[in-house]
Amino acid sequence: MNRDRTKLLSEVADYYSAKLAEHGETAGGVDWNGEESQALRFEQLCKIIDVTENFSINDLGCGFGSLYDYLEARYKMFSYSGIDVSKDMVETANNRYADKENACFVVSNEPESISDYSVASGIFNVRMERSDDQWRKYFEETLAVLDRNSRLGFSFNCLTSYSDEDKMHDYLYYANPCELFDLCKRRYSLNVGLLHDYGLYEFTILVRKKL
16 A cells, blocks of 8 residues: 555544544534435435345445344345554444444455445445545545455445535545546446436445356
8 A cells, every 4th residue: 555545544544543433422423414324324324225134245445333233124034344544443443333244344545345225325425624636535535445255246325526516524525426427437337327416416326246
């Protein structure tokens, strides 16, 4: 890993560790503004899952593992791997789900193994002082990580460049959904879905490797 990417990931880890310390095991602890909108994001991301049981999933940027709760309420059999660059997040998740045999959590910026699906929620939003070009490079490198660690498909979300200007912040990254749709279609799969109709200032992209 190059020095710049290592520094970037360290900054991200520090940012989210601070949020966890400030807000605890709540939506605010992973820098979301509420439980309801977080559940809505999970609903969009999990549209990539087209089976009812016996699937595996990587959660890149898992925080303290809230997606596991969402999955457990809806699916009978699955295996979940949570990956996060924040040691504090992973430690919290391991304590929180210590009794769950189908869940594991690791400190890393990449999954340890290939799963049926991979998802990434919110990891592309907070760029801090990075330029658009620097953050876009990291963004595309991370999409490649999702792709090579997913057997059937992957999904991710991002703040949208269609956000109202008076609600946009310099430290956040707002992507053009049409550009990312085109990138995923050209680079990863012919079967790509763009969801931009669920009432938040963001979008979700689903990349299916098989029909």
